[in-house]
Amino acid sequence: MSDMALRFGRNDQLSGILSTPAFLPGNGHKLALVMITAGLVHKAGPYRLHTDLCRAAACIGYPALRFDVGGIGESNPRNSTAHAEEAAVADTIEALDALQEELGCRHFILAGLCSGAEVAHRVALQDDRVRGLVALDGYIIRTFRFYLHHYLPRILNWRKWRDWIRSHRDRREDMSVDASGELDGLKFWEELQPGRRTLVSQYQALVERDVQLLQVFSGGSGDCSYRQQFRRAFSDVDFGDRLDVEFYPHSDHMYILRADRQELVRTISNWLIEHFPLQQRAGDPLGRAVRPYPIATTAASLVRRIHQDAGTLARRGTE
Amino acid sequence: MLIESSYIGRPGRRIYCSYHPPTGRLVRSTSVLLCAPLGHEYFRTYRACVKLAQSLGAIGFPALRFDYRGTGDSEGDPACLDIAALLDDIRAAANELHRREPETAIAFAGMRTGALLACRVLKDFNCRHILLWDPVLDGETFVTSINALHSGVIKDLQRFPKERAQAETGRSERVGVDFGPHLLRELSELRIGKLDSTLRGAIACQATEAPRNAPDGLEVIPLQRAYGWNNARRIEEMIVDPAATRSLTQALAGVAA
Numbered sequence: 001m002s003d004m005a006l007r008f009g010r011n012d013q014l015s016g017i018l019s020t021p022a023f024l025p026g027n028g029h030k031l032a033l034v035m036i037t038a039g040l041v042h043k044a045g046p047y048r049l050h051t052d053l054c055r056a057a058a059c060i061g062y063p064a065l066r067f068d069v070g071g072i073g074e075s076n077p078r079n080s081t082a083h084a085e086e087a088a089v090a091d092t093i094e095a096l097d098a099l100q101e102e103l104g105c106r107h108f109i110l111a112g113l114c115s116g117a118e119v120a121h122r123v124a125l126q127d128d129r130v131r132g133l134v135a136l137d138g139y140i141i142r143t144f145r146f147y148l149h150h151y152l153p154r155i156l157n158w159r160k161w162r163d164w165i166r167s168h169r170d171r172r173e174d175m176s177v178d179a180s181g182e183l184d185g186l187k188f189w190e191e192l193q194p195g196r197r198t199l200v201s202q203y204q205a206l207v208e209r210d211v212q213l214l215q216v217f218s219g220g221s222g223d224c225s226y227r228q229q230f231r232r233a234f235s236d237v238d239f240g241d242r243l244d245v246e247f248y249p250h251s252d253h254m255y256i257l258r259a260d261r262q263e264l265v266r267t268i269s270n271w272l273i274e275h276f277p278l279q280q281r282a283g284d285p286l287g288r289a290v291r292p293y294p295i296a297t298t299a300a301s302l303v304r305r306i307h308q309d310a311g312t313l314a315r316r317g318t319e
Numbered sequence: 320m321l322i323e324s325s326y327i328g329r330p331g332r333r334i335y336c337s338y339h340p341p342t343g344r345l346v347r348s349t350s351v352l353l354c355a356p357l358g359h360e361y362f363r364t365y366r367a368c369v370k371l372a373q374s375l376g377a378i379g380f381p382a383l384r385f386d387y388r389g390t391g392d393s394e395g396d397p398a399c400l401d402i403a404a405l406l407d408d409i410r411a412a413a414n415e416l417h418r419r420e421p422e423t424a425i426a427f428a429g430m431r432t433g434a435l436l437a438c439r440v441l442k443d444f445n446c447r448h449i450l451l452w453d454p455v456l457d458g459e460t461f462v463t464s465i466n467a468l469h470s471g472v473i474k475d476l477q478r479f480p481k482e483r484a485q486a487e488t489g490r491s492e493r494v495g496v497d498f499g500p501h502l503l504r505e506l507s508e509l510r511i512g513k514l515d516s517t518l519r520g521a522i523a524c525q526a527t528e529a530p531r532n533a534p535d536g537l538e539v540i541p542l543q544r545a546y547g548w549n550n551a552r553r554i555e556e557m558i559v560d561p562a563a564t565r566s567l568t569q570a571l572a573g574v575a576a
Contacts, residue, residue: 012321
C-alpha cells in the first residue's frame with residue numbers, strides 16, 4: 001500500500017491523496033473507493049478517519065481516494081455561484097473522472113460522513129458509475145419510535161439535564177465570538193434536507209440501479225436512536241439484499257475514540273470484501289489478488305499531475 | 320497559484336508536505352515553515368494554518384506546511400512518536416523548504432505545541448524570524464489540561480449517549496489521538512523558555528498569557544477572541560481568526576525581507 005499526492009479536476013484545482021494497493025487484481029482496477037469530506041474538515045477526515053479507511057481499503061486491494069472539496073484544505077475554491085453542496089457534488093464527479101482517466105476505474109464506491117454522506121448520496125443519484133454508497137450518519141427520517149429511544153433515557157437521566165444546560169450556556173457565550181463571516185457558506189447544508197417522499201423515490205432509484213448501500217449510524221447522530229430505524233423509516237422501499245445497516249449506539253458522531261474508528265473501518269472493509277470481491281488468482285490458497293502493482297506504468301500516466309518526491313515538481317517561474 | 324503537495328522521506332515514515340508558492344509579483348528572501356499543533360488541535364487549526372500560509376504567500380513569502388509522521392496524511396504509527404521523531408520531521412520539512420527555496424532564509428511559524436517544538440530547532444537553521452500563534456509555553460501545563468479535557472470528553476453526554484469508560488480508550492489516547500507511550504511524558508518536560516534576544520517577529524496570544532521576557536523584537540499581538548482549548552464542547556470547532564492571520568503576516572512583513 002502506498003499513498004500518492006495528486007491534483008486533478010479542471011485547472012487542477014482539487015487536491016487529493018490516492019492510496020494504491022500493493023497488488024493489482026487480474027482485471028485491473030475497475031473499482032475505487034472515494035471519500036468525501038464534510039464541512040470544513042480536510043481530507044484526512046475527523047481524527048484521521050478518512051486516512052485510516054483509505055489505507056485499510058488499499059491494503060485489501062481497493063484503490064482509495066480522499067480529497068479536499070473546493071475551498072477546503074489544499075483545494076482551490078470552484079469559481080462558480082453554485083451552492084457549496086452543488087459545488088461539492090461537481091468536485092466529486094471530477095474526482096471520479098480523474099480516477100477513470102488515470103487508473104481506468106469504471107465503477108466507484110462513495111463514502112462520507114454527515115454532509116459528506118449527503119454529497120455521496122446526491123452523486124450516486126446522478127452518476128451511473130457509482131455502484132456502492134457508504135453513508136455515515138447520512139439521511140434518515142425520525143420515526144415515532146426514534147423519539148421514545150432518544151428522549152426517554154434523557155428525561156430520566158439527571159446528568160443529561162446537567163450537560164444540556166451547560167451546552168446551552170456555552171453556546172450563548174460562543175455565539176458572539178465569530179463575526180468574520182467566513183463560515184456563512186456552510187449554513188445552507190441544513191436547508192437542503194430532502195423530505196421522506198423524496199428520499200423514498202431516491203433510494204428506490206438507487207436500488208433499481210443495483211447500487212449497494214451501507215448505512216451506518218452512530219448513537220451521537222442525533223437523528224437515529226435504534227438499529228431498525230432506517231429500514232422502518234423507508235419500509236416502502238424494496239431494498240432486497242442491497243442494503244446493510246449498522247448502528248453503533250455507543251459511538252459519537254465523529255468516532256472520536258480510536259476503538260470506535262477501528263470498529264467502523266473493519267465494518268466497511270468487510271462490507272467491501274463481501275459485496276465487491278476482487279478477481280482472485282485461481283488456486284491461490286489465500287485468495288489474494290494477482291500480480292504486483294505495476295508502479296512504473298501507473299506512475300508514468302500520473303506523473304504529470306502527481307507531486308511526488310523531489311525532481312518532478314514544477315518550479316515557480318518555469319511553468 | 321496551486322498548493323503543491325508531496326511526500327518526502329523514507330518509505331513507511333514519509334511525511335506529507337504542502338508548499339505554498341508566492342502568489343504575486345513580489346518574492347521575498349525569507350520563506351516560512353509552519354509547524355502545526357499536536358493532538359486534536361491539529362484538526363482545529365488546519366484551516367487557520369492554510370490561511371496563514373496563503374496570507375504569507377500573497378505578500379511574497381513562500382511557505383511550507385507538513386504533517387508530522389503518524390498524523391494527518393503522513394505515514395507512520397502515532398504510537399511510535401517521541402519528541403526526537405517530531406523534531407526530525409520539522410528538520411526534514413525545513414530541508415525540503417530549503418531545497419525548494421535555496422536562496423531564502425527560513426522563518427518558523429508555530430501554533431500551540433507546534434510553537435513549542437519549533438523553538439527547539441531554531442538554532443539548527445540560524446532562524447532569525449518567528450511567528451508564534453497562541454503558543455504552548457509550558458508542556459506540563461498542556462499535558463495536564465489535555466488529560467482533563469479527555470476525561471471531560473468521554474463523560475460528555477451531549478456527545479455520547481452514555482458515558483464512556485477510561486478503559487475504552489487507549490492508555491495514551493487523548494481526545495481522539497494516540498500520543499504513544501513516550502510523547503506525553505516528554506512533552507511535559509518541554510518549555511519554550513527564554514528566546515534568543517535577536518529574534519524578530521510576533522507572538523499572538525491572549526493578553527494574560529504573553530510570555531515573560533519575550534525578546535524586544537517580537538511584537539505581542541493580543542488575540543481578539545478566546546479559542547477555548549480546554550472546552551470539551553469546542554474540540555471540533557475550527558479556528559477562524561482572519562484578524563490574527565493578518566496581524567501575524569504584517570508583523571513578519573515588517574521585519575523580514
